[in-house]
Amino acid sequence: MQAIVQKSYGPPSVLSLQEIENPEPKPDEILIQIKATAINPLDWHFMRGAPYFMRFQFGLFRPKIKTVGADVAGIVISKGSQVKQFEIGDKVMGILFSKQHMSLGGLAEYAAAPEALFVHMPAEISFAEAAALPVAGLTAYHGLFSFGDIQPDDEVLVNGASGGVGIFTVQLAKNTGARVTGVCSTKNVELVRSLGAEEVIDYTKTSLDQLEQSFDLIIDNVGNYSVKQYAGLLKPGGKCAIIGYGGFKKLLGHMLQSPRLSKKTGKKIGMVSWEYTKKDLAYLADQMEQNKLRSIVSKTYILPETSKAMEHLETGHAVGKVVVEIGRYT
Known part of the structure; x- marks a missing residue:
């Protein structure tokens, strides 16, 4: 599959589009065909390795996590034997990075992650709007x-x-x-x-x-x-x-x-930073379902334009969310 990879810390130019192996879901994981991934300051911090003290955990000189992207929305195309909450074909949204699952990789065609990090997408919203939320x-x-x-x-x-x-x-x-x-x-x-x-x-x-x-x-x-x-x-x-x-x-x-x-x-x-619980994400999804909460996606990019998306985010003046639409490219 194609994915955005970084082998060193630095500006958006360290991000490159490469061919890597497709992930395989573990027993408690779902395999998602990613349709959209939102860019967050979280991604910027991992790309830059800043503030510097985070490097003690995630790689002092080079990043341990070489794939990028946390917020995703897509379609379940396979699942592990222990997965109970989702079926193949379900539209889902969630997070690839948590205290229990320190991984990234949303800027790719596919990702595997524990079902506990995902909820069903609200009806009548786009993949870009869903990815913007978590x-x-x-x-x-x-x-x-x-x-x-x-x-x-x-x-x-x-x-x-x-x-x-x-x-x-x-x-x-x-x-x-x-x-x-x-x-x-x-x-x-x-x-x-x-x-x-x-x-x-x-x-x-x-x-x-x-x-x-x-x-x-x-x-x-x-x-x-x-x-x-x-x-x-x-x-x-x-x-x-x-x-x-x-x-x-x-x-x-x-x-x-x-x-x-x-x-x-x-x-x-x-x-204060974000903290993931499935209950809280489900609450936010329900607020969207009831039209009490909406995403504002001001700018979208395709996968090869990820560096441009990150440059735009780094200006500090992005309105709402910046989203990479994986499906529009692949």
């Missing part, structure tokens, strides 16, 4: 619910509201009955408003430092402010989930200062 949707869910314990009528600020995680954060927060304020650039104001934000701040005109209101919960998908600045925007007892990667210096500051300022101010400020 990592970004679960990150938003974890920030709002697991970390943020969001409540109806909460005042919620979403920084980076038009990005891959932001689009789901705004919708999920709105669905709980929270009052959402989104932060984005001028060109995305109407999009963020259409997703459910009652107020939208154009960061090219207004800095968050200029705001007079405070919030019960902040979901920061950019990582461009200090912990002290976040604390100043929170109400007493408020929470801030820092999801975005604003560079190593900002990351280090967030890691060192969050525990100290949280204890000092009584406000919960911490770094």
Whole structure:
């Protein structure tokens, strides 16, 4: 099969299209003919090997995982003897990378992975829309619910509201009955408003430092402010989930200062990533099924254009999700 492979860390040019062996499903795995794969910052971090401390786990000088891509949607074409939840021909979406299954390979024609990492695709959505959901949707869910314990009528600020995680954060927060304020650039104001934000701040005109209101919960998908600045925007007892990667210096500051300022101010400020549970992904799929949640796919590529897709993601200005449509190429 054809797949995107990287043999070294570096810019998008390290990614190449190669012929590799087809995967074989283990007893608890399904074999998927991949139709679409979403590109995430997760893929960017693995491609660059950044931040550098991740290399201690995933390869100090060269990546141990040489295939790329975590979020996929496709069709089950074979399954292991222990698989009970899926049949051949089922349309599925899910994640190839988790704490229990540290593998990638979504940017390929086929992938084998445990059935526990997948759910059935909602009806009436495209493979691209399905692939866009898992990592970004679960990150938003974890920030709002697991970390943020969001409540109806909460005042919620979403920084980076038009990005891959932001689009789901705004919708999920709105669905709980929270009052959402989104932060984005001028060109995305109407999009963020259409997703459910009652107020939208154009960061090219207004800095968050200029705001007079405070919030019960902040979901920061950019990582461009200090912990002290976040604390100043929170109400007493408020929470801030820092999801975005604003560079190593900002990351280090967030890691060192969050525990100290949280204890000092009584406000919960911490770094948050996505966590996979099948139950949570099934919940998000159900929200899509009920038309309460939608993916925004702003740009699509084909498999040989993966490097271009990654370059676009690296600009930091991609709207919604960037998706590689495997089926359109193969």
